[in-house]
Amino acid sequence: MAGITDQSFRCMVKGFGVSLMFSELVSAEGLVRNSAKTKTLLVFSEKERPIGIQVFGCRPDAMSEAVKIVAPLSPELIDLNFGCPSKKVVNGGSGAAVLKDLKLMKTIVRSVVNAVDTPVSCKIRSGWDESSVVAPEAARIIEGEGACMITVHPRTRMQGFSGSADWHLIRQVKATVSIPVIGNGDVSSPRDAKRMLDTTGCDAVMVGRAVMGRPWICSKIDHFLRTGELLPDLSFEDRVRVCIQHYHLALEKLGASRGLREMRKHIGWYLKGMPGVSRMRSHLMTVDDPQEVIHQLMDFAGSFIE
Numbered sequence: 001m002a003g004i005t006d007q008s009f010r011c012m013v014k015g016f017g018v019s020l021m022f023s024e025l026v027s028a029e030g031l032v033r034n035s036a037k038t039k040t041l042l043v044f045s046e047k048e049r050p051i052g053i054q055v056f057g058c059r060p061d062a063m064s065e066a067v068k069i070v071a072p073l074s075p076e077l078i079d080l081n082f083g084c085p086s087k088k089v090v091n092g093g094s095g096a097a098v099l100k101d102l103k104l105m106k107t108i109v110r111s112v113v114n115a116v117d118t119p120v121s122c123k124i125r126s127g128w129d130e131s132s133v134v135a136p137e138a139a140r141i142i143e144g145e146g147a148c149m150i151t152v153h154p155r156t157r158m159q160g161f162s163g164s165a166d167w168h169l170i171r172q173v174k175a176t177v178s179i180p181v182i183g184n185g186d187v188s189s190p191r192d193a194k195r196m197l198d199t200t201g202c203d204a205v206m207v208g209r210a211v212m213g214r215p216w217i218c219s220k221i222d223h224f225l226r227t228g229e230l231l232p233d234l235s236f237e238d239r240v241r242v243c244i245q246h247y248h249l250a251l252e253k254l255g256a257s258r259g260l261r262e263m264r265k266h267i268g269w270y271l272k273g274m275p276g277v278s279r280m281r282s283h284l285m286t287v288d289d290p291q292e293v294i295h296q297l298m299d300f301a302g303s304f305i306e
């Protein structure tokens, strides 16, 4: 997830037993232009494996050049984004906009698969709008061009994140192709994950927004799927302690100034719903010294010890 699943966040989630993670989406044009900022998104550590690096773009040549830059890093997967709904991305013809032109999508997948030995997967939405739902057709093409896996987020581009994900479409895609299908959309609890697996027949479940401020959700899901037992949620104290751990990782990976800024939104998510949080949160948003933030968070965690 762009702006969320950076390296420090991925290291956090990995500690909670997630089986596969993806980078933030990386611009093919940025890579081809040798943009230093774009290249920072490619950095990952061995312990984050297995990892997919996700690339977006709409020019087949640029896409194949870009994945040749990614492949030497040996990610387990190179994932092509055909789902991003953001204006910045679709106005350039990339992300979900590619679903409006399946011939173009086909050419992109073909040129990328031919360019590298790394397995290639694709992430798609339902289609552009409700009158052009193309996920099963797109999936058939993607499989035909040699991709090894598809993730389906069954909302149209026009839906953005509104309404609910149409899981029937995941089932339809699963019935259309033989390669593994990852279901995605609105899974925020262990029961949701099981329901998605049971009702769609998908091979795996991808969790997006529910990991924000709750990176431990994947271990709860995994435990439930294996044992049928619902683990209790973390205590307020433990949630703040996970936030502090994440904070240290962010400072280490991003440096003090960026780490402090990037962590502000995460702190908001971690502390959401805790008693006494609003004053604490608005105060923390103004503190400019990372050590002071950590100190305040430790005090806050301590306030929950009975």
Ligand SMILES: Cc1cc2nc3c(=O)[nH]c(=O)nc-3n(C[C@H](O)[C@H](O)[C@H](O)COP(=O)(O)O)c2cc1C
Pocket (backbone or CB within 6 Å): 001, 002, 003, 004, 023, 024, 025, 054, 081, 083, 084, 123, 153, 184, 185, 186, 187, 206, 207, 208, 209, 210
């Ligand atoms: C802030 C934000 C950033 C996202 N960035 C990406 C991205 O870079 N690549 C991608 O494939 N999906 C991205 N997504 C979409 C999610 O991966 C996922 O498909 C979507 O949120 C639906 O799943 P969920 O209901 O589990 O969140 C993003 C979503 C959000 C909210």
